[in-house]
Amino acid sequence: MRFFILTAVLLVAAINVTLACECGMEGSSGRIYKGNKVRANKYPWLAHIRSYVSRSSRGFALCGGSLIDETHIATAAHCVVDENQQAFRPENIDIFLGRVNAFTDRSRPYAVSKIWFDPRYDPSDLSNDFAILTLSTPVKFSQTIAPICLPKVENGLSKLVVSGWGTTAAGASSSDQLLEVDVDFMPRSECNEVKKTYLMKENGIPNSMRNRVKVPGVADSHMCAINKSTKGDACRGDSGGPLMNRGSNGLWYLMGVVSGSWTDCGEDEDTSGLYTRTLYYQDVIKSIAPRACWKN
Numbered sequence: 001m002r003f004f005i006l007t008a009v010l011l012v013a014a015i016n017v018t019l020a021c022e023c024g025m026e027g028s029s030g031r032i033y034k035g036n037k038v039r040a041n042k043y044p045w046l047a048h049i050r051s052y053v054s055r056s057s058r059g060f061a062l063c064g065g066s067l068i069d070e071t072h073i074a075t076a077a078h079c080v081v082d083e084n085q086q087a088f089r090p091e092n093i094d095i096f097l098g099r100v101n102a103f104t105d106r107s108r109p110y111a112v113s114k115i116w117f118d119p120r121y122d123p124s125d126l127s128n129d130f131a132i133l134t135l136s137t138p139v140k141f142s143q144t145i146a147p148i149c150l151p152k153v154e155n156g157l158s159k160l161v162v163s164g165w166g167t168t169a170a171g172a173s174s175s176d177q178l179l180e181v182d183v184d185f186m187p188r189s190e191c192n193e194v195k196k197t198y199l200m201k202e203n204g205i206p207n208s209m210r211n212r213v214k215v216p217g218v219a220d221s222h223m224c225a226i227n228k229s230t231k232g233d234a235c236r237g238d239s240g241g242p243l244m245n246r247g248s249n250g251l252w253y254l255m256g257v258v259s260g261s262w263t264d265c266g267e268d269e270d271t272s273g274l275y276t277r278t279l280y281y282q283d284v285i286k287s288i289a290p291r292a293c294w295k296n
Contacts, residue, residue: 023150043180046178047097051080063239067097074242074254078259093115095133112133115133128276130221148242148253150282151278151295157255183225183243186225224274251295254278255277
């Protein structure tokens with residue numbers, strides 16, 4: 001089975017937050033497939049990540065990420081490992097925060113001092129696709145740079161939002177403007193059926209054989225979502241970016257990070273996006289980023 005990781009390769013007056021747990025608040029005045037332009041600094045936790053194999057190379061892998069406290073970025077494992085499953089050197093990763101436009105904005109990157117990724121990450125099915133980057137220096141929170149909340153539960157999910165600077169369709173260029181798209185949460189049982197339907201179609205198996213076909217379920221580390229009306233979803237370059245839920249309290253929560261799909265965006269609309277679940281890594285996040293803000 002083909003799995004698509006949504007990483008693009010390209011050439012080449014602050015307001016202090018108190019020590020109280022504050023997160024998930026929209027800032028001041030998204031690749032996303034069938035998405036819309038995002039209001040400037042609406043999501044002040046969005047990180048634009050560039051990973052270089054070496055500084056002598058003009059090419060870099062483009063991903064997204066989410067600021068979860070003063071010094072940590074949550075992203076996808078496949079954004080920070082090479083083809084041999086070895087982590088990039090921290091000094092070869094640039095983190096840009098507070099950006100509206102990925103390429104035409106001018107700001108200095110934040111350096112990375114440490115990379116953690118799940119050693120169980122499996123590129124064959126994208127399971128355990130999660131990483132945390134530690135910044136060399138803490139950021140100063142403002143209306144344009146601030147952390148997202150982390151969820152204590154996954155109950156009651158329905159409408160979610162994905163945002164990023166990835167491509168806008170299969171084979172298209174990455175977006176300079178930050179885009180967003182609404183997606184519908186898909187229960188695991190439904191996602192497993194969608195996966196089976198896709199694999200049967202790919203392998204020419206008639207639906208009459210459905211009850212006799214056994215397909216492994218979606219990985220425990222994943223949740224599924226797609227816009228069921230427009231088929232809007234994440235795309236190449238959106239990897240590692242946030243899958244967000246806005247709570248009844250008006251705060252935004254990081255429910256997951258963009259992982260991938262069974263096809264490239266828009267190639268087969270009868271599929272689903274795969275997102276690594278934040279709660280699956282609750283203990284890891286708490287050990288690495290103890291100042292991250294968890295809320296109901």
